[in-house]
Amino acid sequence: MSTSPETVKADLLEVFSKFKGQREELIPILQAVQERFGFLPESAMSALARFTSVAESRVYGAATFYTQFYFARRGKHTIKVCCGTACHVRGAAPLLEAFERELGIERGGTSNDFEYSLERVACVGSCALAPVVVVDEKVYAHMKAKQVKDCLADYKGKSRSNQ
Amino acid sequence: MTFRIDSPARLAEAHASCQAAFARQKSRFLVCAGTGCVAMGAMRVLSEFKRLIAERGLQVDVDLLFEGQEAEVGVAYSGCHGLCEKGPLVRYEPQGVFYTGIKVEDVPEILAASLDHGTVVDRLLYKNVDGSRSLTEHEIPFYSGQQRIVLRRCGLIAPEDIREFVAFDGYQSLGRVLQEYTPMQVIDTVQTSGLRGRGGGGFPTWKKWQYCRSAEGSEKYIVCNCDEGDPGAFMDCSVLEGDPHAVLEGMAIAAYAIGARRGYMYVRAEYPLALSRLHKALHLARQWGLLGENIMGSGFSFDVEIFQGAGAFVCGEETALLASLEGGRGWPRERPPYPAEQGLWGKPTVLNNVKTFAMVPAIIMRGADWFASTGTVNSPGTAVFSLTGKIKNCGLIEVPMGITLREIVYDIGGGIPDNKRFKAVQTGGPSGGCLPEELLDLSVDFDSLRSAGAMMGSGGMVVLDENSCMVDIARYFLEFTVHESCGQCVPCRGGTYQMHHILTAITKGEGLPGDLALLEEMAKAIIAGSICGLGKTAPNPVLTTLRYFRHEYESHIHDKACLALHCKELIAFWIDPELCKACGLCMKACPADAIRGAKSEPCVIIQDQCAKCGLCIALCPPKFKAISKKTGVLKPKTPWTSSRAT
Numbered sequence: 001m002s003t004s005p006e007t008v009k010a011d012l013l014e015v016f017s018k019f020k021g022q023r024e025e026l027i028p029i030l031q032a033v034q035e036r037f038g039f040l041p042e043s044a045m046s047a048l049a050r051f052t053s054v055a056e057s058r059v060y061g062a063a064t065f066y067t068q069f070y071f072a073r074r075g076k077h078t079i080k081v082c083c084g085t086a087c088h089v090r091g092a093a094p095l096l097e098a099f100e101r102e103l104g105i106e107r108g109g110t111s112n113d114f115e116y117s118l119e120r121v122a123c124v125g126s127c128a129l130a131p132v133v134v135v136d137e138k139v140y141a142h143m144k145a146k147q148v149k150d151c152l153a154d155y156k157g158k159s160r161s162n163q
Numbered sequence: 164m165t166f167r168i169d170s171p172a173r174l175a176e177a178h179a180s181c182q183a184a185f186a187r188q189k190s191r192f193l194v195c196a197g198t199g200c201v202a203m204g205a206m207r208v209l210s211e212f213k214r215l216i217a218e219r220g221l222q223v224d225v226d227l228l229f230e231g232q233e234a235e236v237g238v239a240y241s242g243c244h245g246l247c248e249k250g251p252l253v254r255y256e257p258q259g260v261f262y263t264g265i266k267v268e269d270v271p272e273i274l275a276a277s278l279d280h281g282t283v284v285d286r287l288l289y290k291n292v293d294g295s296r297s298l299t300e301h302e303i304p305f306y307s308g309q310q311r312i313v314l315r316r317c318g319l320i321a322p323e324d325i326r327e328f329v330a331f332d333g334y335q336s337l338g339r340v341l342q343e344y345t346p347m348q349v350i351d352t353v354q355t356s357g358l359r360g361r362g363g364g365g366f367p368t369w370k371k372w373q374y375c376r377s378a379e380g381s382e383k384y385i386v387c388n389c390d391e392g393d394p395g396a397f398m399d400c401s402v403l404e405g406d407p408h409a410v411l412e413g414m415a416i417a418a419y420a421i422g423a424r425r426g427y428m429y430v431r432a433e434y435p436l437a438l439s440r441l442h443k444a445l446h447l448a449r450q451w452g453l454l455g456e457n458i459m460g461s462g463f464s465f466d467v468e469i470f471q472g473a474g475a476f477v478c479g480e481e482t483a484l485l486a487s488l489e490g491g492r493g494w495p496r497e498r499p500p501y502p503a504e505q506g507l508w509g510k511p512t513v514l515n516n517v518k519t520f521a522m523v524p525a526i527i528m529r530g531a532d533w534f535a536s537t538g539t540v541n542s543p544g545t546a547v548f549s550l551t552g553k554i555k556n557c558g559l560i561e562v563p564m565g566i567t568l569r570e571i572v573y574d575i576g577g578g579i580p581d582n583k584r585f586k587a588v589q590t591g592g593p594s595g596g597c598l599p600e601e602l603l604d605l606s607v608d609f610d611s612l613r614s615a616g617a618m619m620g621s622g623g624m625v626v627l628d629e630n631s632c633m634v635d636i637a638r639y640f641l642e643f644t645v646h647e648s649c650g651q652c653v654p655c656r657g658g659t660y661q662m663h664h665i666l667t668a669i670t671k672g673e674g675l676p677g678d679l680a681l682l683e684e685m686a687k688a689i690i691a692g693s694i695c696g697l698g699k700t701a702p703n704p705v706l707t708t709l710r711y712f713r714h715e716y717e718s719h720i721h722d723k724a725c726l727a728l729h730c731k732e733l734i735a736f737w738i739d740p741e742l743c744k745a746c747g748l749c750m751k752a753c754p755a756d757a758i759r760g761a762k763s764e765p766c767v768i769i770q771d772q773c774a775k776c777g778l779c780i781a782l783c784p785p786k787f788k789a790i791s792k793k794t795g796v797l798k799p800k801t802p803w804t805s806s807r808a809t
């Protein structure tokens with residue numbers, strides 16, 4: 001996806017058109033922008049500041065406060081390893097390490113080929129199935145470190161839509 | 164067919180009509196579609212039911228249909244049944260046959276038994292410990308100790324069909340309130356019921372409403388806290404997924420009581436399913452006239468907006484939540500003024516938890532005295548927990564207050580799996596604490612839990628067994644709070660960081676003799692020096708584990724041993740040469756290339772190279788069971804004779 005300032009600008013106008021530009025819309029707008037680009041491009045931040053009449057520093061202040069927002073391009077597939085309490089006590093930590101090892105990236109990182117991003121999340125609401133890993137929208141229940149390889153093989157080279 | 168309910172009479176009509184439609188449905192299959200069951204493939208099971216029933220030439224009801232259009236068989240999905248561990252769950256009405264662990268392949272058999280032979284598929288029923296099978300939920304011990312108020316409709320109705328909700332007395336309480344109650348009478352009723360907030364603190368709900376009602380200003384707000392930040396808990400999520408209208412109804416009643424016209428729901432970002440069901444529910448409630456202008460012709464107007472959180476635990480704290488709703492960083496502020504006086508945009512605001520709101524219609528419906536008679540005197544009603552961790556029956560439970568931890572863990576939860584020993588139960592998430600075996604007979608209510616150093620919390624209950632290291636649990640929660648501290652208060656920001664640092668050192672065997680006293684001192688300072696509940700409760704996991712499991716800390720510090728065999732730096736993996744059959748599975752898979760061996764010679768782990776990932780234990784065939792963990796002896800001596808040895 002191109003994120004050159006011009007295309008970003010055109011797309012942003014479309015995103016903004018759904019909002020009034022009020023201050024309390026800041027977070028919903030950030031969410032909409034991220035939904036559109038997969039992350040928050042730099043040029044979007046200043047445009048957003050102008051649109052909502054909020055200082056750019058405050059826009060950054062809000063965006064960096066929440067874990068949901070990203071400032072760099074993400075991988076095609078997002079792997080979320082749940083490290084909530086229920087998953088932690090059933091062995092989430094070795095699982096996360098196995099993913100790190102297998103992908104050669106650290107938690108929070110994105111692989112060089114932009115295939116995968118690896119995230120550590122706190123509870124996805126399926127605690128009874130712990131430990132849980134969510135890849136894109138698919139939930140892997142009772143995951144074990146030895147299944148990590150097979151899990152990744154499901155995604156390698158595939159686009160998000162055709163699984 | 165929809166109703167436009169513009170008067171109490173229309174509500175009665177809708178109620179009767181929806182109930183009649185329900186009564187006409189001869190039988191139906193309800194597939195559980197809570198987050199857990201969906202993850203296990205419930206949606207595929209649901210489509211298979213629909214497909215096969217259609218193939219039989221039977222008309223399928225996916226919705227409740229009205230007179231003249233009904234089909235013989237209904238298929239729908241419901242919210243969480245609770246027994247998530249055994250999902251996907253399918254319920255067959257009218258008998259309420261309760262099938263567990265259903266796969267797509269099982270569907271034809273269930274259909275044949277239910278529709279053709281009038282029998283049940285025995286092998287898919289819940290299997291009890293003694294091997295017998297239970298036909299319905301009521302016969303399963305997991306359910307028999309429960310009492311359902313908040314979850315009264317979860318699992319029984321299709322959450323996206325407002326007609327089912329109405330058939331199950333939905334919006335009747337709102338109708339009654341608007342017709343028969345003055346706002347003060349609503350508050351009085353809630354006071355008599357003794358309802359306390361289910362968000363964790365247990366603050367009397369009527370008091371909050373009363374303050375807000377008498378606060379100055381004509382603009383007031385209702386906010387529902389659906390942030391559920393406790394990592395490892397999913398009660399609020401399940402209520403929103405399974406019975407979203409109950410929460411909306413409760414909010415509307417509260418709005419009437421305090422004189423608000425607008426409400427907000429702040430929903431955690433990680434709950435896409437709950438969000439979509441909530442949006443649907445909101446849309447239908449508006450369409451039916453149950454939210455919006457002049458509800459049921461009473462002159463009372465109320466509408467709700469949904470706000471999606473963006474991932475910050477501290478936003479569960481009420482003032483932070485309001486700041487986030489206003490569109491900025493979710494920073495808590497000092498109280499007073501309380502939100503009831505100055506809340507959203509400085510206006511008086513009532514903020515309650517999802518379950519608190521969901522209880523209100525039940526109180527109106529069945530009476531304040533009934534509610535007050537359940538649970539205990541000071542904590543009436545029920546508590547909803549997500550029971551997880553090292554427990555046989557993981558899932559969502561609702562129990563009367565005053566039940567003991569033992570009853571929850573052993574009678575409902577079925578005890579600890581794999582013949583392990585119970586060690587502790589953790590309640591209240593990062594703000595709560597760990598309670599040991601000696602306290603298993605403690606009554607579960609707001610005050611008893613607090614006096615034991617833990618907290619009711621919003622409802623996370625994690626069971627720990629002998630393999631859970633209590634120092635690691637404390638470290639885990641501190642890691643969480645370090646990450647989630649908003650950073651305004653230095654004791655919270657810096658203090659939790661330092662405590663985490665010390666705890667990490669202890670789990671690595673680098674703890675010093677003075678560490679425990681230091682931890683206790685720092686905990687005191689953090690509690691005293693933080694403005695919000697996050698900092699004030701962050702040391703709780705450390706304090707309770709120090710109080711009840713001090714010996715575990717001491718063995719980490721003095722003996723460099725983790726008796727739970729959990730802390731990586733203090734354990735070693737060891738292959739018993741007597742048991743190893745030299746199959747080489749572990750050797751081939753070892754990611755650190757730390758295992759040596761040769762044909763017909765037992766494998767050996769090169770300790771300096773071992774990454775302690777545990778893969779070898781997982782791979783060693785159970786019939787050999789040759790690999791184990793050791794602690795206290797840093798590097799077990801192993802005979803090594805192979806010529807390939809380095």
Ligand SMILES: Cc1cc2nc3c(=O)[nH]c(=O)nc-3n(C[C@H](O)[C@H](O)[C@H](O)COP(=O)(O)O)c2cc1C
Pocket residue numbers: 359360361362363364365366368388389390391392393476477478479480481482514515516517519621695696697
């Ligand atoms: C750090 C922190 C996190 C909290 N998280 C939640 C939460 O996830 N859900 C919730 O309902 N209340 C949470 N609370 C409590 C709220 O501040 C507030 O007391 C509660 O929502 C009030 O509702 P109630 O009176 O119905 O309990 C949290 C409090 C603190 C200090």
Ligand code: FES
Pocket residue numbers: 082083084085086087088122123124125126127128130131132394395396
């Ligand atoms: S703790 Fe992992 S899903 Fe809840």
